Amino acid sequence: MVATQFACARPRLAARSAAQQHARRGLTVQCVAAPEQVTTKVQRNKNMGKLQAGYLFPEIARRRKAHQEANPDAKIISLGIGDTTEPIPPFIVDAMKAASEGLGTLEGYSGYGAEQGKPELREAICKRLYEKVGRKPNEIFVSDGSKCDIGRLQLMFGADVTVALQDPAYPVYVDSSVIMGMTGGHNGTGFDNIEYMVCRPENDFFPDLSKAPRTDIIFFCSPNNPTGAAATREQLTQLVEFARRNGSIIVYDAAYALYISDPNCPKTIYEIPGAEEVAIETCSFSKYAGFTGVRLGWTVVPEQLRYADGFQVINDFNRIMTTVFNGASNVAQAGGLACLQDAGWEQMLELVAFYKENAAILRKTFQDMGFTVYGGENAPYVWVGFPGQKSWDVFAEILEKCDIVTTPGSGFGPAGEGFVRASAFGHRGNIMEAVERFKKVYGKQ
Amino acid sequence: MVATQFACARPRLAARSAAQQHARRGLTVQCVAAPEQVTTKVQRNKNMGKLQAGYLFPEIARRRKAHQEANPDAKIISLGIGDTTEPIPPFIVDAMKAASEGLGTLEGYSGYGAEQGKPELREAICKRLYEKVGRKPNEIFVSDGSKCDIGRLQLMFGADVTVALQDPAYPVYVDSSVIMGMTGGHNGTGFDNIEYMVCRPENDFFPDLSKAPRTDIIFFCSPNNPTGAAATREQLTQLVEFARRNGSIIVYDAAYALYISDPNCPKTIYEIPGAEEVAIETCSFSKYAGFTGVRLGWTVVPEQLRYADGFQVINDFNRIMTTVFNGASNVAQAGGLACLQDAGWEQMLELVAFYKENAAILRKTFQDMGFTVYGGENAPYVWVGFPGQKSWDVFAEILEKCDIVTTPGSGFGPAGEGFVRASAFGHRGNIMEAVERFKKVYGKQ
Helix, strand or coil, X not given: CCCCCCCCCCCHHHHHHHHHHHHHCCCCCCCCCCCCCCCCCCCCCHHHHHCCCCCHHHHHHHHHHHHHHHCCCCCCEECCCCCCCCCCCHHHHHHHHHHHHHCCCCCCCCCCCCCCCCHHHHHHHHXXXXXXXXXXXXXXXXXXXXXXXXXXXXXXXXXXXCEEEEECCCHHHHHHHHHHCCCCCECCCCECCEEEEECCHHHCCCCCCCCCCCCCEEEEECCCCCCCCCCCHHHHHHHHHHHHHHCCEXXXXXXXXXXXXXXXXXXXXXXXXXXXXXXXXXXXCHHHHCCCCCCCEEEECCCCCECCCCCEHHHHHHHHHHHCCCCCCHHHHHHHHHHHCHHHHHHHHHHHHHHHHHHXXXXXXXXXXXCCEEECCCCCEEEEECCCCCHHXXXXXXXXXXXXXXXXXXXXXXXXXXXXXXXXXXXXXXXXXXXXXXXXXXXXX | CCCCCCCCCCCHHHHHHHHHHHHHCCCCCCCCCCCCCCCCCCXXXXXXXXXXXXXXXXXXXXXXXXXXXXXXXXCCEECCCCXXXXXXXXXXXXXXXXXXXXXXXXXXXXXXXXXXXXXXXXXXXXXXXXXXXXXXXXHEEEECCHXXXXXHHHHHXXXXXXXXXXXXXXXXXXXXXXXXXXXXXXXXXXXXXXXXXXXXXXXXXXXXXXXCCCCCEEEEECCCCCCCCCCCHHHHHHHHHHHHHHCCEEEEECCCHHHCCCXXXXXXXXXXXXXXXXXXXXXXXXXXXXXXXXXXXXXXXXXXXXXXXXXXXXXXXXXXXXXXXXXXXXXXXXXXXXXXXXXXXXXXHHHHHHHHHHHHHHXXXXXXXXXXXXXXXXXXXEEEECCCCCHXXXXXXXXXXXXXXXXXXHHHCHHHCCEEEEECCCCHHHHHHHHHHHHHHHXXX
């Protein structure tokens, strides 16, 4: 008889399975003792412990769910997370279908692609968006999205850099900085050792750079999420000059650039002379082609961008992309390529125009009701002021009274307090229904 | 006249574009001076500087390209990077096509999915592979692949943990540890402050745990890449007991588990009782369904796994996945779901069986020629010994004489010296052609 060391009591299923295996092999299983419960001796990463509650959007999803459960009949409309709702245009869908079909054939099959993206896609992105501002295909790294690229950029920079960001801002900049260890703990308002550059109506949503200290990294998003403010050429020139003077690196998030109408607002940071020596740009197909679930984006790292020791940043980013990433999905890349061909590009711009109409409708609604409203002209986000009120209270009130999910401004940073963000991503019918509900509740003020 | 600060000389294209914009707006552009060349003052991440040369596979690709350029007529066969070559089975392709098509319709469109993966996919993975060993759907995080998950796990653990890994091993474990800052510099053989657990024929490719020091994290891959060795139930029981005794966390890479034939080699670490308190498992559809380019994998973090302070690791991993990741591509997830349905599962296992036949052919070829060969029975990799020779020399010789790309064993760690890895991923015709070429050059020894 062979006595084994496998326990039978806990964990029950695993033990039973192991015991069965042995039984099948003709061994007799003897229950010796349940393994004692073990807690590892691994210390939790102290940076993870600094994070506050959940990431903003899961928290909103949680509250939405609770509201739905408490009000089973409520037809909740989401103007919350900026999630696309309209079908992907046919030219782009056809390319994805064809790519999927091809993977089932000997001729069309491909395995690992270049981690940096298909060469033809890098070229197409460059040609359509960056050639005229001097960028080259090898500087464009295709990815599964800007959010993920921001994480990889943080990993590349390491914990020893100092960081500034707009306040309010897309929460990933600050949360990934916390995770990577660039910040101190939370002080009740924000995190220590991070520079919050306040962007409020008073300063035209552009930081007062004359008072801003130098940091290594500056996260800057234009058109801005959440305020919808698009920086002008003059503002971005100031920003680039500030970075050049300080030897900083700007991480420029241009995920909404195609929503810009104002000809004085650049669609890429590289329209500003000298930006290529101080700026990385990240962008995405998510809000252009409805690729939020398909997952495709890119990051531009110019060859001219160098660390203090002269080392080219592009080489380190390439190493990151080849070591902890393995390329965006080939089907998504086929879709991205279609987005950049003339037919796909036109259909994509129509989609952007549709969401922009939504934004205009929402903007006008709030304006007509007497609210102070920002954004919504060069961005799919409308930023509505509720002076003197707490954002989360307004969020809760709108959810309660209108069955509408928005995003509380303070979720994007301390300077977002007193605002809520309304996203223009939605079916037209839902947007119109939301407008009616808003008017009913807030129309009299 | 308005003199602007935009330079006209360098960078030429950007400046011209800015100037044109101004001209259109009726401003006169005056060229003041070219901006001086700027190098940022950002210090390069010292961890990035510790990395050696390129990541292994891009380096091999470089050498292959050089060989092709020097020998334009050579018909190179790759048994190098483990890259799948056969079409994705029809049931799975159909699901991906349908998902793509659906994205073009109002009913079928979806935007952001849960960052952790579609609930039905998490359930299907659990049901097919983990239910019998006590795991639950909420413990399964769907991703764009194991390589990427390893990077995210490292980010979660942070720089302050100690790390052990098999030697030789998949290079991502060590490189991501270096990037994250867990290691010292390279000492000529390996990195300081990392525990290389030697796995050689002498110890049946299983580390001598009686001599291994405690570390926080233990990377363990079975069936192993590159040696092809699959750990037995007894060995894995030893490993789990070692981790439980030391309070370590095992990161168990099971990317090749379906290649296991030997009933005494577990297909998941959770077959070992008590593993759920000390082990994370990562796996992938890449080598099962030919998804190397489609990008889909998963990581299992049991609820029972806790840090020293009792905090559940699953909560931190969830935070990482929701903060610097945004879900795997919805088309890839539709494919993954099809893999787990009966029809897809059968077709997938046929594909695995095909590559296993390739492995058996390669294994026999080298054996017949008198080489000492390991692996190839429970894994798609054959590990061929060239005693007394340098792996990179053997790699170069095989490339030169046979026009065949292999992978030098030393690229996987110091203990891989004297071996090359032959991958069984290839069309049957190419495998047979490779066999003929090998026989011609090495058949006489």
